[in-house]
Amino acid sequence: MLLLLMYTDNYMVFVPGTASWYFTHGLYAVAKPVAKLVGLTPFYDEYTPGRLMGIKRELEGKRKGKRA
Numbered sequence: 157m158l159l160l161l162m163y164t165d166n167y168m169v170f171v172p173g174t175a176s177w178y179f180t181h182g183l184y185a186v187a188k189p190v191a192k193l194v195g196l197t198p199f200y201d202e203y204t205p206g207r208l209m210g211i212k213r214e215l216e217g218k219r220k221g222k223r224a
Contacts, residue, residue, distance in 0.1 A: 158183070158187045159187065159188065159197070159198045163215060164215065181182075199212050
């Protein structure tokens with residue numbers, strides 16, 4: 157779930173106040189390499205409806221630095 161939230165630029169608030177940003181981004185900084193190491197991805201073709209495949213490709217392209 158965290159990987160999907162990172163990919164779509166959504167942030168969960170775990171700690172209230174000004175420390176929230178630091179905690180959330182620190183958690184995401186740790187979760188992303190761990191997810192890659194384990195082999196997780198934010199989207200899986202077999203679970204993505206056909207009508208959302210274009211959006212999936214657009215998000216993947218933006219994350220890799222490409223413009224759609």
